[in-house]
Amino acid sequence: MYRGPARPANHSRFIFLDPRAHNFYPDWDRAANVNVAILRRDAGRNPHDKDIAALVGELSMRSDEFRARWAAHNVRRHYSGTKFFNHPVVGLLELTYQAMELEDDPGHTLTVYPAVPGSPSEEALKLLASWAATENIVQSPKPSLDLRASTKGEV
Structure with a gap:
């Protein structure tokens, strides 16, 4: 973008x-x-x-x-159709799309881009999703259990 x-x-x-x-x-x-x-x-x-x-x-x-x-x-x-995108890693993606006007939020549209089930584009999206999920796990801060910070009566 x-x-x-x-x-x-x-x-x-x-x-x-x-x-x-x-x-x-x-x-x-x-x-x-x-x-x-x-x-x-x-x-x-x-x-x-x-x-x-x-x-x-x-x-x-x-x-x-x-x-x-x-x-x-x-x-x-x-409001609907097919679009083609060249992704730099997974290559050509063929995605259908459906656009919906948001009645409660005038001027905004939600557009969904699913791939045809079983298609090479679906496999490519799954690969990209797995990378994004892995990256989120790696970058997520680990929860800290610092008991010194709690005060009496807090859990």
Whole structure:
């Protein structure tokens, strides 16, 4: 994910400003089109949102590819489909996705990316999950049992 100086990670910046995005998305053109369509929809829903306006302005100035897509005025929301990702360790991942608007939290969407059961992508995700779980165990601080810190009557 793209992190500029003093900026949080941002998916749109990653797609249009980070050259690694072209390798990460085997179908970069499709990923870019979908990203702009969703951003345009969000901008239409929130016309006075300064953060969206600033992001669109920044991307328009810094990316010819973004500027051309923004000018096309494509507005839509993709709630389900298939996406492809090139992971640097496990390789190509083919994941279906389902996006759900969170009714109790307007403006937020939960997107789930499962792999088809038994597929190479499922095996790759299992491998990545096992690495993450192992890393969490290794980095977790060990509980300390310091009896000197307790006071009378505490357990």
